[in-house]
Amino acid sequence: xxxxxxxxxxxxxxxxxxxxxxxxxxxxxxxxxxxxxxxxxxxxxxxxxxxxxxxxxxxxxxxxxxxxxxxxxxxxxxxxxxxxxxxxxxxxxxxxxxxxxxxxxxxxxxxxxxxxxxxxxxxxxx
Numbered sequence: 066x067x068x069x070x071x072x073x074x075x076x077x078x079x080x081x082x083x084x085x086x087x088x089x090x091x092x093x094x095x096x097x098x099x100x101x102x103x104x105x106x107x108x109x110x111x112x113x114x115x116x117x118x119x120x121x122x123x124x125x126x127x128x129x130x131x132x133x134x135x136x137x138x139x140x141x142x143x144x145x146x147x148x149x150x151x152x153x154x155x156x157x158x159x160x161x162x163x164x165x166x167x168x169x170x171x172x173x174x175x176x177x178x179x180x181x182x183x184x185x186x187x188x189x190x191x
Contacts (some may be wrong), residue, residue, distance in 0.1 A: 076110040077126035111174045126163045 067146045070078070073115050120137055127140035130153070135143070147153040148160075153162050169189065172182040 071113075073110045074112040074164055076106050080106040080110070085160070090189070097125050108174065111177065115174050119173070123163075123170065124168065126159070130157075130163060 083099055083103050083106075086105075088096055091099060124137050124140060126136055127137075127144055131140060131143055131147070133143075144153070155162050155164075169182065170185060172179060173186070176182055
């Protein structure tokens with residue numbers, strides 16, 4: 066175990082410095098490039114922070130749906146194959162809920178400010 070600050074905290078601090086201190090000093094082209102870079106740092110920070118728990122939850126849902134163990138990649142491959150074969154459909158208990166939960170978890174990392182994600186995420190926490 067490493068001492069604090071951790072990788073997510075360091076990425077957040079770098080992104081904040083770049084936005085607050087460096088961005089105002091740049092030309093329009095370089096400011097745009099810096100915003101893109103900061104967005105990438107923010108995405109990486111969210112992956113580090115959120116992905117372990119969301120991956121673990123996804124594995125658990127897939128284990129229940131498929132009735133066997135495996136790592137996330139293997140379970141997802143089997144899940145996709147069963148959908149392609151027609152063995153699993155949206156009418157299969159748990160499939161729709163799994164797909165929805167997985168989508169929300171991915172949006173939490175990729176697009177947490179997306180309006181529809183924010184609305185649906187708030188609905189899920191009620």
